[in-house]
Amino acid sequence: MEVGKVYRVAGPMVQATGLKSHMYDLVLVGEDGLMSEVIGISGDKHIIQVYEDTSGVRPGEPVKETGAALVAQLGPGVLTSIYDGVQRPLPALAEASGNFISRGLFIDGIDHKKKWDFEPVVKKGDRVKPGQTIGTVQEQLLIKHKIMVPPNLKGGEVKEIYSGNFTVEETVCVLDGTELPMIQYWPVRMARPSTEKLAPTVPLRTGQRVIDGFFSLARGGTAAIPGGFGTGKTVMQQTLAKWSDVDIVVYVGCGERGNEMADLLHEFPELVDPKTGRPLMERSIVYANTSNMPVAAREASVYTGMTTSEYYRDMGYDVLLTADSTSRWAEAMREMSSRLEEMPGEEGYPAYLGARLADFYERAGRVTTLEGGEGSVSVVGAVSPPGGDFTEPVTQNTLRIVKVFWALDSKLTQRRHFPSINWLESYSLYDLDLEPWFVENVSPDWNKNKRRAMLILQENAELEEIVMLVGSDALPDDQQLTLEVARMIINFWLAQSAFHPVDTFCLYEKQYDLLEAILEYREFAFEALGRGVPVDEINSAASKDALAKIRLLDDYKPELEKVIKQMGDEFKAMS
Amino acid sequence: MTKEYKTINEISGPLIFVEKTEPVGFNELVEIRTEGGESKRGQVLDTSDEIVVVQVFEGTGGLSKESSVRFTGDVIKMPLSPDIIGRVLSGSGQPRDGGPPIVPDVEREIGGAAINPAIRDKPRAFIQTGISTIDGTNTLVRGQKLPIFSGAGLPHNDIALQIARQAKTLGEAEVFGVVFCAMGITNEEAQHFMADFERTGALERAVVFLNLADDPAVERLLTPKLGLTTAEYLAYDLGMHVLVIYTDMTNYCESMRQMGAAREEVPGRRGYPGYMYTDLATNYERAGIIMGLNGSITQFPILTMPGDDITHPIPDLSGYITEGQMIVSRELHRKGIYPPIDIRPSLSRLMNSGIGEGHTREDHRAVSDQLYAYYAEGCDLRGLVAIVGKEALSERDRLVLDFADAFEQRFVNQGRDEDRSIFDTLDIGWDLLSTLPETMLTRIDDYIIKKYHPKYRKE
Ligand SMILES: Nc1ncnc2c1ncn2[C@@H]1O[C@H](COP(=O)(O)OP(=O)(O)OP(=O)(O)O)[C@@H](O)[C@H]1O
């Protein structure tokens, strides 16, 4: 390995001479050996982004090559970890350097000393392919970790296979001439291969009515959630991380708040996964590179997060990756680009912004794994547009790639309507692909009801414009009734508090029942109107208020039946 | 002693370019002496074998190619000892009160390493500011950063002072230590602050950093970093709960823009540097609590929104980092209401963890939500009344309209020295809500109504 010299230091960007490293190779800068990555080569100089603070680094200090790219360490022990953007475990950093993160510390992504019980699933003499499972480790009570032949190896004949307690570095298998330990190293900027991408025909249940009901995400799909500050991106991402029907969650806090991470880290070990009854933390991996941590590591965090996601996908798991916020990642890119004095594109972002975003989201998907199993990585990226203006480059470039758009609306936030997802602007391009699944698995009427509700909301939007001009009393009776039904859909169904112990999560069946009941109410109401019952009388039906509270009940069925009966009686009595 | 150089090659705005130096470290502290013997300080922004770029905090006025430059070999540090409490310092940390220099127990780098997110504690201790619009509807907790978004000519300084005077944690005798950083405020404003600190004895538990409007703009870039380094010392070394007030963040950001322009950087939105988010975050994120330590840092940054525009990059980027915002409203101010805080666009994001049973009172959330809902509705109705007239309103709507007026007069409005307890605040809320029929209190559980509604309490 060569040792070069620092030539220039400007913030997180360093130029060095005398190196032979390749693009994206990891190098160690200065006397302290700061973790860094080659991001450009120009003439005799290597351009390097440093993942740590460069204060005090001088020209002439050494730059050591490592000969390898920035890699993620993959193996048993990744789950429940809390990392910075370059996969250094934060609790271990705290042990090594105290309450504040100091520089020049390299700590392994997973514990290399801990022993795991390895159970082989292949025998001596078996032929194995890349990606094939050679054994398993019980990583968490309910999560089996598959030890696979690294996808970048050739595979071959199993010459030796061991069973028992091993560290991740010890050999558990000899493949032709190669000794395989449990740990794999994978360059984070490179997608892990799979055999085939599958069509997005299965929804990812999130338990959020506005999402599952209106703008659903497919397993292996991609979604963006743009919104101005305080419109609910983080709360939504955390809610998705808590309740989504997946096996593994990778939460990337990319350039956001420390207190939010603290909140999550306090909450996840205590909340339980409704499906398994186990603490959420057991199925989670957290990357916390807060806004005050180095920007270059922030830039890397989405890739380390993605690589760990793909790794669990390869074992056949469904993984959800949430990135909060991709705008901070884009800004980190912009900052490095401007220090490289690259030609700026729109609003100073580099011209390759769109390409980078596309490469990232392209790594999502439901796939056939190399081994022939099925796994998925679904990605939800928050976007933080300046001034809440969606025409800016990061939002626009993201929307060109992702298939689901949950548009947060600050007007809804101001009315304290949560989630503040605008139902007229948002969309899911998986809609048609997922319809058959809902018909088959939830109700034949699922899609029909959804369309009816949407029509009512569209009509409502038009009527509201008129109301602004003339007041609602000037509208004909049937339109006043439509306004009222729309209000019910908005307040009783679309609104969902993330902080209510029951309402924070809603199964498909309950989603369906609630909407069906509102639509039934509408039938009754219009029927009564047809009979000549005045609107005011219809609108003061007590069953309506009762309907509002159903969503807050865990065991809601008996109460809902009662309310529906009450509804029938009440309307019959109106004359 | 380190070498002195007389190799300034170029002076441009706040920057000097020095050549033919020995290797100089990034961010290093630089001392510069004019021919006349005046000394200035600077910091290395860019360093290479050929040229070193230095930003000069006191401005480059008076410098020439003959000035001498000394690189100290060390980054900028803040001298700290318990004696710093009660001192008034300049925006670059020099004594401004005629007192002696600080004899340091410790010296700390001012850049501020990031708190490890894994050892942050969750902020949840309620702070009573005595102001109803904060305590009641936008509650502040220890370790939070909650900015005041204001506009030119609005009484944000009075609000900040009132908070500094009155802030306390329920059940604890300890008062907050205050670190006050002024950046580019006028002499008059500074005097106003100082007089108040002296009048109330707050200076005895405060450290003040003053960079005034006529002080060098570049110096402002240091001020919050010095203040926060001091705050961390008070909090984590001395175990104090510290309130950091800085005003005016807008001036700080303007300096940043100037520096960016001087360095010919590619500007981001509206000419502000692309790294402004990150830079602001390195200040704001220094709020918090560390597990196992006693102290805490709570921040109250004040910024004036240029043109009252909340989408301007300064409030916008701040809002993306802080945990909520308090909005000072010109309209309420015109109505003569103090503090003119509009609760509708205001929000404290950490409110939930600091209120309710065990923190304030069990009815807090419900009362706050209900007050908010009818005040917002009442404000909307004002718009309608302007078109159709009050007579056209239903009786219910008229009640709501009156409620909104009363809310502004009784809940929002209070004296500059009026220190309301949270219980007083909630009771005022109940008084207002009791002007509405009980059936309209849809956001409050029945058992809470039975327990706290004035109608039942009197019986
Ligand atoms: N689903 C929800 N239910 C209840 N309250 C919510 C919900 N979503 C958001 N909120 C409220 O809005 C506040 C802001 O939400 P959040 O922190 O998610 O915003 P954000 O979009 O991530 O903002 P930023 O871009 O500044 O990080 C929360 O603190 C909470 O009070």
Ligand SMILES: [Mg+2]
């Ligand atoms: Mg957020």
